[in-house]
Amino acid sequence: MMKRFKGMDKASRDTLITYALIIVAYAIMQALLSLHAISSSMVGLLVPICAYISLSISLNLVVGISGELSLGHAGFMSVGAFTGLVAAQVLAPAIPFGPLRLLVSMVIAGIFAAVAGVLVGIPVMRLQGDYLAIVTLAFGEIIKNLLNNLYVGYDGALHFSMKDVASLGMNGGKVLINGPQGAVGITELSTFTAGFLLVLFTLFVVTNLVNSRSGRAIMAVRDNRIAAESVGIDTTKYRLMAFVVAAALAGMAGALYAMNFSSIVPKKFDFNTSILILVFVVLGGMGNIRGGIIAAALLTILPEKLRFIGDYRMLIYAIVLIAVMLFSNNEQVRMAVDSMKSRFARMRDDDVIDDAAEGGEA
Amino acid sequence: MGFISNLINGISLGSVYAIIALGYTMVYGIAKMLNFAHGDVIMVGGYICFIAMNNLGLPPLVAVLLSIVGCTCLGIVVERLAYKPLRGAPSLAVLITAIGVSYFLQNMALLVWGADPKAFRSVLDLPSIKLFDGQLTVSPISIVTVLACVAIMVGLTLFTTRTKMGKAMRACSEDKGAAQLMGINVDTTISMVFAIGSGLAAIAGVLLCSTYPTLMPTTGSLPGIKAFTAAVIGGIGSIPGAALGGIMLGIIEIFAKAYIGTQLADAIVFAVLIVVLLIRPAGLLGKETREKV
Numbered sequence: 001m002m003k004r005f006k007g008m009d010k011a012s013r014d015t016l017i018t019y020a021l022i023i024v025a026y027a028i029m030q031a032l033l034s035l036h037a038i039s040s041s042m043v044g045l046l047v048p049i050c051a052y053i054s055l056s057i058s059l060n061l062v063v064g065i066s067g068e069l070s071l072g073h074a075g076f077m078s079v080g081a082f083t084g085l086v087a088a089q090v091l092a093p094a095i096p097f098g099p100l101r102l103l104v105s106m107v108i109a110g111i112f113a114a115v116a117g118v119l120v121g122i123p124v125m126r127l128q129g130d131y132l133a134i135v136t137l138a139f140g141e142i143i144k145n146l147l148n149n150l151y152v153g154y155d156g157a158l159h160f161s162m163k164d165v166a167s168l169g170m171n172g173g174k175v176l177i178n179g180p181q182g183a184v185g186i187t188e189l190s191t192f193t194a195g196f197l198l199v200l201f202t203l204f205v206v207t208n209l210v211n212s213r214s215g216r217a218i219m220a221v222r223d224n225r226i227a228a229e230s231v232g233i234d235t236t237k238y239r240l241m242a243f244v245v246a247a248a249l250a251g252m253a254g255a256l257y258a259m260n261f262s263s264i265v266p267k268k269f270d271f272n273t274s275i276l277i278l279v280f281v282v283l284g285g286m287g288n289i290r291g292g293i294i295a296a297a298l299l300t301i302l303p304e305k306l307r308f309i310g311d312y313r314m315l316i317y318a319i320v321l322i323a324v325m326l327f328s329n330n331e332q333v334r335m336a337v338d339s340m341k342s343r344f345a346r347m348r349d350d351d352v353i354d355d356a357a358e359g360g361e362a
Numbered sequence: 363m364g365f366i367s368n369l370i371n372g373i374s375l376g377s378v379y380a381i382i383a384l385g386y387t388m389v390y391g392i393a394k395m396l397n398f399a400h401g402d403v404i405m406v407g408g409y410i411c412f413i414a415m416n417n418l419g420l421p422p423l424v425a426v427l428l429s430i431v432g433c434t435c436l437g438i439v440v441e442r443l444a445y446k447p448l449r450g451a452p453s454l455a456v457l458i459t460a461i462g463v464s465y466f467l468q469n470m471a472l473l474v475w476g477a478d479p480k481a482f483r484s485v486l487d488l489p490s491i492k493l494f495d496g497q498l499t500v501s502p503i504s505i506v507t508v509l510a511c512v513a514i515m516v517g518l519t520l521f522t523t524r525t526k527m528g529k530a531m532r533a534c535s536e537d538k539g540a541a542q543l544m545g546i547n548v549d550t551t552i553s554m555v556f557a558i559g560s561g562l563a564a565i566a567g568v569l570l571c572s573t574y575p576t577l578m579p580t581t582g583s584l585p586g587i588k589a590f591t592a593a594v595i596g597g598i599g600s601i602p603g604a605a606l607g608g609i610m611l612g613i614i615e616i617f618a619k620a621y622i623g624t625q626l627a628d629a630i631v632f633a634v635l636i637v638v639l640l641i642r643p644a645g646l647l648g649k650e651t652r653e654k655v
Contacts, residue, residue: 318469
């Protein structure tokens with residue numbers, strides 16, 4: 001067993017370690033939950049953490065693996081969240097079993113987010129670099145604005161309007177999405193286990209895509225677009241593939257996230273949420289999926305743990321963010337750390353030499 | 363008359379966007395970074411002016427000058443502490459740092475000045491001008507805004523073409539290495555750009571708050587993003603482009619609000635950006651750079 005593990009290539013070993021990390025974390029949390037050893041505020045964070053981990057993994061596919069800066073990931077999360085909510089309400093009589101309904105809603109959410117991903121992706125993929133980033137930001141804002149004006153009602157059939165509740169023309173029934181007020185009275189279907197399974201699924205999809213022929217093509221396009229094109233890789237196709245897969249996974253995470261709360265507003269999924277997910281990816285190390293997972297978990301828990309310092313909490317978050325970026329990217333700091341490391345290494349070597357010398361004397 | 367009044371409001375709002383966009387475009391041109399903290403400098407400028415007028419009882423002109431000086435210093439300090447150590451770092455690291463600075467400024471403002479919106483008193487205490495028997499009212503602040511924008515544009519164009527520092531800026535934005543070899547102090551030049559951009563942001567903040575008189579720690583973020591959009595529409599890195607993009611965006615926003623709906627105005631503004639970039643990937647006045655293999 002151990003031999004097989006060591007014999008594996010680095011990528012699959014890395015993936016296995018990541019799976020193991022998630023499963024162990026889940027087992028520990030379940031054990032703590034059954035012992036009632038965690039505070040209620042932490043229990044409330046479990047599903048959001050899972051959602052953010054999934055979002056971090058999926059954005060890593062775009063930013064780290066495909067090398068495109070996307071500033072509108074929350075838009076896809078939002079599309080998934082609201083389609084998932086509507087699907088869950090409409091399917092309630094047909095599928096009374098909660099977990100199955102959650103699963104079906106999440107799949108529908110993923111499909112709709114993927115469609116949004118294609119619609120956004122086709123124009124976006126004509127651009128590059130900072131311009132691409134701005135357009136994803138613009139699309140994120142447009143999605144937020146459209147959802148802010150969307151009214152959806154259900155009375156046996158679905159009614160849509162972009163004006164107000166009155167123009168839905170409903171016979172009784174229920175208003176599912178109420179414009180800027182968002183969705184209220186959500187059946188809270190999401191569970192920690194569902195979140196855990198979504199994280200595993202997201203990880204499975206992304207790592208398998210990365211270690212496939214398509215994944216290698218995506219990374220080739222990232223590393224050198226012109227060289228990739230010259231060996232016959234359809235660059236737009238592979239960039240779009242990464243973008244759409246990430247959008248679908250974000251949509252599923254969005255549905256999970258939304259069904260954890262009794263109400264949710266479109267404003268929740270704004271530019272700041274997109275940035276939050278991007279911060280997970282960057283702090284975890286771009287393209288490093290495990291790093292992104294850990295960053296997502298820590299940075300979701302940290303503000304909660306810092307609640308006791310009240311208003312200073314977000315200030316400290318900002319300072320931590322700047323400090324980490326400065327320390328991990330500054331030439332001088334990196335050189336100082338390197339020289340410190342080599343000094344330590346030398347000290348250790350000196351010890352060895354001293355030991356050897358002493359041994360020789362004795 | 364409604365049309366003309368909307369047009370005037372649009373040009374006035376567009377002038378504010380243009381002033382903010384100038385700051386974005388100059389910083390991008392020289393440092394190649396998306397400075398997301400720029401919008402929050404606007405907010406700081408607004409607060410300094412507010413405090414100077416309401417708490418210290420200073421005359422408006424002094425308050426505005428104080429706000430410009432304050433923001434210029436802020437711009438230089440932020441550049442020295444947060445961005446200078448990251449020269450040559452990956453652009454994403456710089457972007458995240460800028461976002462960190464933006465969060466820092468917002469939360470600092472929240473701590474110092476509180477979350478409740480402040481009612482900003484206009485820096486101009488003049489009655490509105492009524493034309494055509496009162497059918498058309500023009501607020502003096504819109505006229506001042508447009509004039510300020512024109513003056514800044516002319517001033518900046520002269521500065522970048524005629525002065526030594528301005529030429530150094532253009533040289534640095536074209537090729538930093540070559541500029542350094544010609545004896546230009548690149549660090550000072552970049553600091554100078556941040557100083558000018560932040561000073562402009564202070565002016566924009568005062569003008570924006572005089573027209574839309576609510577001041578909150580998040581006041582700057584949306585105008586900041588929109589002005590950034592304007593800079594990209596005009597062609598980021600181009601000074602006339604920033605002015606064109608800003609005024610275009612202001613007019614589109616006001617007309618969309620008037621004829622389509624307040625809620626969808628922002629979506630339309632961003633849709634315009636996407637359409638423009640699809641037709642002209644480098645913006646309206648941006649230089650198309652041919653890719654060399």
